[in-house]
Amino acid sequence: MILKVNRLEFLKKIKIVEKAINENKIRPIISYVYMETKENKLWFCGTNLELTISTHMNCEILKEGKAVFQHHLVEEYLKEIKDEEITLNIEDDILIIETSDSASEFTLMNAEEFPRIQEPELRDEEFKFKLKKLDLADYFDKIKFSASMSSDNLSINCIRLEIEENKIKFISTDTYRLTYLEHEYLDNIETFKVSIPINTIDAISKLLRNGNEEEIAFTQKNKQLYFKLGNISIVSRVIDLPFPNYKTILEASGYNKKLQIKRVDFEKMLKRIQIFVKNNSESKFGAIFTLSNRNIAIEGIGEIAKAKEISEVNYDGDNLKISLNVKFLLEFIQSSDKEEIVLEFTTSNSAVRTRNIEEDNYTYIVMPLALKA
Missing domain, CATH: 3.10.150.10 (DNA Polymerase III, subunit A, domain 2)
Known part of the structure; x- marks a missing residue:
């Protein structure tokens, strides 16, 4: 050569x-x-x-x-x-x-x-679905942090993508939390459901931010997922295992306590608390959240130090004491660009629903940690 x-x-x-x-x-x-x-x-x-x-x-x-x-x-x-x-x-x-x-x-x-990679010659019209590549990059960034990073359970080591009823949905979970993102999708009336390995998501995400192409096209064939981005071809296996029943979790009701807080202020509080709890051997990243009247108190106890943050907030509901993973909350907050965050509660041992204010298409549900007596 x-x-x-x-x-x-x-x-x-x-x-x-x-x-x-x-x-x-x-x-x-x-x-x-x-x-x-x-x-x-x-x-x-x-x-x-x-x-x-x-x-x-x-x-x-x-x-x-x-x-x-x-x-x-x-x-x-x-x-x-x-x-x-x-x-x-x-x-x-x-x-x-x-x-x-x-x-x-x-x-x-x-x-x-070198292994012979069998890539079928797909015509452009065989790529049934298209998205603006920067939109897809944003969707992945908003959803991938709550997928399981371990390959021990492949059914959740992925992002679930579903297209149905003129909606495109992205879902991820590691069983301790779940993220759901939904947008309108009017280009195709076909139903499409696939679980994409998180390694594939990471690789595609890096490509989507570069190049001059505006759209990425994709389709599924013979249990393989095909992406076309300009002259770049991406072929990935799919996760052929049942994805958890996320709809039951999303449809859960009974949230009777509501906290509304400015995103930037909340992020700063959590970052300070995280310093003290990130290496806690008993409950890594765990902190105690106490909600009463119009105040929130967050207490983080480490091995050799502790901290407490108190702030006045908009809180509606009975007094509540709950233990939550600070890192989990930060990952959602840092994926948001809205001014205010809403957290909804029921009891100290029930799931917490988190959203951006007045934005129902992006939902984050996180399970609490065990409260110490």
């Missing part, structure tokens, strides 16, 4: 596909980037076998071929090169990068051992 490529464009393509790559000591070859010349273009592919990202670029192909290379080292080296155009020359499992004043060699892996 002999190629002449634009250095910055080559770097850009590496950074795109590497978002699907994880270190794999059992099968080291998938820890690297695969590239191949075909259809007069240079194609790139990164995969961890559950998520695959591929893209391509134009270049001058002097000799066809394919290669698997250690992308981190190549990327680091190319960032220090000033030439706009470089030559890639592969000879006897060695990649030679030639510039106007240097030549560097990199050992390659056997490209024939």
